[in-house]
Amino acid sequence: xxxxxxxxxxxxxxxxxxxxxxxxxxxxxxxxxxxxxxxxxxxxxxxxxxxxxxxxxxxxxxxxxxxxxxxxxxxxxxxxxxxxxxxxxxxxxxxxxxxxxxxxxxxxxxxxxxxxxxxxxxxxxxxxxxxxxxxxxxxxxxxxxxxxxxxxxxxxxxxxxxxxxxxxxxxxxxxxxxxxxxxxxxxxxxxxxxxxxxxxxxxxxxxxxxxxxxxxxxxxxxxxxxxxxxxxxxxxxxxxxxxxxxxxxxxxxxxxxx
Amino acid sequence: xxxxxxxxxxxxxxxxxxxxxxxxxxxxxxxxxxxxxxxxxxxxxxxxxxxxxxxxxxxxxxxxxxxxxxxxxxxxxxxxxxxxxxxxxxxxxxxxxxxxxxxxxxxxxxxxxxxxxxxxxxxxxxxxxxxxxxxxxxxxxxxxxxxxxxxxxxxxxxxxxxxxxxxxxxxxxxxxxxxxxxxxxxxxxxxxxxxxxxxxxxxxxxxxxxxxxxxxxxxxxxxxxxxxxxxxxxxxxxxxxxxxxxxxxxxxxxxxxxxxxxxxxxxxxxxxxxxxx
Ligand SMILES: Nc1ncnc2c1ncn2[C@@H]1O[C@H](COP(=O)(O)OP(=O)(O)OP(=O)(O)O)[C@@H](O)[C@H]1O
Ligand SMILES: [Mg+2]
Numbered sequence: 001x002x003x004x005x006x007x008x009x010x011x012x013x014x015x016x017x018x019x020x021x022x023x024x025x026x027x028x029x030x031x032x033x034x035x036x037x038x039x040x041x042x043x044x045x046x047x048x049x050x051x052x053x054x055x056x057x058x059x060x061x062x063x064x065x066x067x068x069x070x071x072x073x074x075x076x077x078x079x080x081x082x083x084x085x086x087x088x089x090x091x092x093x094x095x096x097x098x099x100x101x102x103x104x105x106x107x108x109x110x111x112x113x114x115x116x117x118x119x120x121x122x123x124x125x126x127x128x129x130x131x132x133x134x135x136x137x138x139x140x141x142x143x144x145x146x147x148x149x150x151x152x153x154x155x156x157x158x159x160x161x162x163x164x165x166x167x168x169x170x171x172x173x174x175x176x177x178x179x180x181x182x183x184x185x186x187x188x189x190x191x192x193x194x195x196x197x198x199x200x201x202x203x204x205x206x207x208x209x210x211x212x213x214x215x216x217x218x219x220x221x222x223x224x225x226x227x228x229x230x231x232x233x234x235x236x237x238x239x240x241x242x243x244x245x246x247x248x249x250x251x252x253x254x255x256x257x258x
Numbered sequence: 259x260x261x262x263x264x265x266x267x268x269x270x271x272x273x274x275x276x277x278x279x280x281x282x283x284x285x286x287x288x289x290x291x292x293x294x295x296x297x298x299x300x301x302x303x304x305x306x307x308x309x310x311x312x313x314x315x316x317x318x319x320x321x322x323x324x325x326x327x328x329x330x331x332x333x334x335x336x337x338x339x340x341x342x343x344x345x346x347x348x349x350x351x352x353x354x355x356x357x358x359x360x361x362x363x364x365x366x367x368x369x370x371x372x373x374x375x376x377x378x379x380x381x382x383x384x385x386x387x388x389x390x391x392x393x394x395x396x397x398x399x400x401x402x403x404x405x406x407x408x409x410x411x412x413x414x415x416x417x418x419x420x421x422x423x424x425x426x427x428x429x430x431x432x433x434x435x436x437x438x439x440x441x442x443x444x445x446x447x448x449x450x451x452x453x454x455x456x457x458x459x460x461x462x463x464x465x466x467x468x469x470x471x472x473x474x475x476x477x478x479x480x481x482x483x484x485x486x487x488x489x490x491x492x493x494x495x496x497x498x499x500x501x502x503x504x505x506x507x508x509x510x511x512x513x514x515x516x517x518x519x520x521x522x523x524x525x526x527x528x529x530x531x532x533x534x535x
Contacts, residue, residue, distance in 0.1 A: 055437045073440040085438040089456045089533040098452070099442040130533040150442065 003029040003052060003154070003186065008061035009211075010047050021047045023211035024061070032184040036197035038244070039207025039215075040252045045190045046082050048212070049156045052188065053079045065154070078152035080143050080160050082190075086131045092142045093118065093127035099150035117145035120175055122168075136163040141172065148179070154186040162192060169193075173200060173228040181225050194244055198222070199231050206247045209254050216247040318502065325503040326510060333507065338492075343511060346488040349405050349477040353412020357473070358466060360413070361420030366454075368421075369428025386422075390415050390476070394483050408480030408488070412473040419469040420462065427461025428454060460534070463527045470519045474512060 005027040012019045022044040029035050037045050050056040052063055054074035063070045065077075086095045096117055097110040105113075118124055121141035131139055140163050147155060161169045177200060180187060191197050197204045198220055206216040218240060222231055231237060304323045311322035333339040368375040394411055401407040435453050444452055481490025489508050496504025 053437075053441055055441075073437065075441060075443045077441065079438070079441050081434065081438065083434050085434050087435055087438075087453065087456070089459075089531075091533075098439070102439070102442055102444050102448060102452070130535075132533070132535070 002031040002066060003027075003188070004064040005029075005048070005052075006061050006064065008048070008051065008063060009059045010044065010051065010056065011059045020211040023213055025213055026061075027205065027214065029186060029188060031186055034180055034187045034189065034200055034202045036189045036191060036201035036204045037207065038191060038194060038197050038204060038248060039212060040209045040248070040254075041192075043207045043210050043251070044212030045207060046158050049079065049081075049158050049188065049190060053077055053156055076152065077154040077156050078147040078150070079156045080140075080147050080158060082158035082162075084131070084136075084139055084143075086139055086143055086146070088131050091128050091130055092123065092134065095131070095142055096127075096145045096149050098146065103150065113149060114145070117149055118142075120148075121145045122171070137165070137168060140164065144172070144176075151183075152185075154188070156188050158190045159192065160189075161196065169196070170228055176200065177226060177228055194241060194248065195232055198237060198240055198244070199226065199228050204244060206244060207251070209251045215251060216244070218244055318500070321502040321506050326506045329503040329507040330510070333492075339511070342487060342489050342492050343515070345405070346474075346477055346481065346490060346512075347515065349408035349480065349488070350412050350473045352405075352409045353476055354416050354469070354473040356409065357413035357416030358420045358469070361417040361422075361465070362424050362462065364417075365421040365424025366428055366450075366458075369425045369431075369458075370454075375425070386418055390418070391479055394479055397480070398484050403484040408477045408485070411480040412476035415472040415476045416469040419472060420465040423461045423465025424458060427458030430461065431457045459530050463523065463530065467520065467523045467527070470523065471516055474516055478512065 005025060008022060008025050009020070010022040012021060025044075025048070037048070039045055047056065051058055052065075052070065052074065054070045054072050065074065086092075087098070090098065093111075093114050096114045097105075100110045100113065114127070115124075118127055121144055123138060123141055123145070126134065126138065126142075131142070134142065140160060144160060147157075161172050164172060173196065179185075180200075189197070189200060194204075201220055204218045204220060205214055206218070207213065208215045220240060222234060222236060307320075308323045311317045311320060317325070330339070333342075368378070390411070393414060394407075397407040397410045397414075401410050431454050435457065436449060439449055439453050477488070478490035478493070481488035482494045485491045489511055493505050493508035496502070496508060
């Protein structure tokens with residue numbers, strides 16, 4: 001479940017305009033690693049996840065997962081997209097068990113697993129609700145339960161907790177941390193929240209502004225298991241935060257100057 | 259932890275059932291009121307017609323509700339009505355099913371395969387612009403004066419409506435949803451059931467709904483042109499003998515059929531599209 005991003009570039013050409021979203025980006029993600037990607041808006045983070053998920057082709061370079069090049073849709077990952085991808089005509093629970101239904105898991109097993117997952121994301125009473133009856137943050141949590149339902153070895157998460165309030169975000173981070181400690185999945189986690197990145201990740205990757213390249217990789221040495229409610233008060237957290245923020249701030253200001 | 263748990267608590271539980279009940283009563287009251295108004299409009303119209311027939315308008319050309327009712331009773335008593343009605347309904351429903359299925363399949367294929375749609379687009383557009391009614395004489399030549407030509411008339415009209423709607427519906431399926439299902443492991447054939455069909459359902463149902471009256475028109479036009487059975491035949495026969503009550507009676511029957519069929523589709527729509535709102 002290791003992922004190698006090898007000299008990848010992505011150029012979009014549309015309406016007689018081209019955008020170089022990512023340029024010559026290489027990154028080695030180890031099996032079982034929790035890696036966080038941060039960077040200015042529009043620098044190609046979602047684009048990179050889309051390429052790992054096989055939804056987009058690389059313009060140059062290649063992506064290899066477990067020794068196998070990603071070509072076409074990658075079913076070896078679970079992907080929580082930035083855009084809402086729940087099926088609006090399915091209730092929350094039917095969305096959660098969709099991947100199990102695709103795998104022909106028995107009805108009873110589906111229902112049991114779904115119940116446990118909805119409990120985990122604190123949505124027990126909402127199984128029968130349709131997505132348009134849920135708040136944005138609730139939909140994100142349903143999507144999280146869905147991607148966990150079929151237990152993929154690698155998780156791609158694009159700002160999964162961006163729509164949640166600060167408290168609920170901590171609760172969800174806590175759940176994710178526990179799950180990760182237990183299962184040691186490979187997680188590629190995109191976020192705008194530096195503190196969140198430091199709290200969760202083994203390594204934080206800072207992207208440059210577009211075209212996205214790697215500006216800095218910071219190894220987070222805070223001891224595990226981490227208490228998401230308190231890590232930010234641990235010695236060392238602030239220094240890392242300062243360092244990452246400096247790298248990031250420069251890129252954000254550059255973007256504004258354009 | 260407790261913050262978020264409160265959110266999920268007692269949904270659908272007893273504390274909410276009162277709000278649900280109140281909402282339901284409000285909705286039911288409103289629906290009753292509207293129903294009364296609906297019926298009132300019909301009653302007022304028929305009364306006005308009845309009173310005006312004679313003093314204001316010539317019953318020879320416009321008949322009157324009473325005469326039309328008497329005519330219907332007469333048809334029922336002689337056992338003709340259901341015979342003709344069945345004939346028309348059969349032609350219409352067969353046309354509806356054949357045209358609807360063909361339209362769905364072709365619309366689906368065109369929606370999924372861009373190249374196919376592009377290649378055939380000018381021909382489809384050309385054919386679509388033809389008045390389908392003008393095909394009736396040809397169909398009678400090809401399929402005879404029996405029920406087949408009426409089925410063909412209804413089918414060709416329904417085909418286009420369902421085809422165009424299915425096509426738009428399939429084109430409208432979101433790539434985000436398709437990709438999400440694919441990453442979860444859905445095979446291409448599973449996508450039809452999981453994503454494409456439910457996503458396009460609203461369009462397909464809309465196509466079916468608008469095509470009901472057209473299926474009826476197709477079958478009736480066929481009967482106008484050549485037939486000795488069916489409601490269309492009854493209307494044509496009555497008109498040719500200046501039996502205005504008979505013509506109106508036939509139209510009335512067709513209208514009732516249209517209302518009933520639309521109600522069925524609407525009910526299906528409400529069920530299938532519950533998630534909208
Ligand atoms: N399908 C597409 N077609 C054309 N351009 C695209 C497409 N997807 C992304 N882009 C462009 O590529 C660049 C990177 O987009 P991307 O969505 O990867 O950014 P991001 O880092 O995820 O930003 P954010 O943090 O705001 O989500 C943007 O400039 C965007 O305009
Ligand atoms: Mg993004």
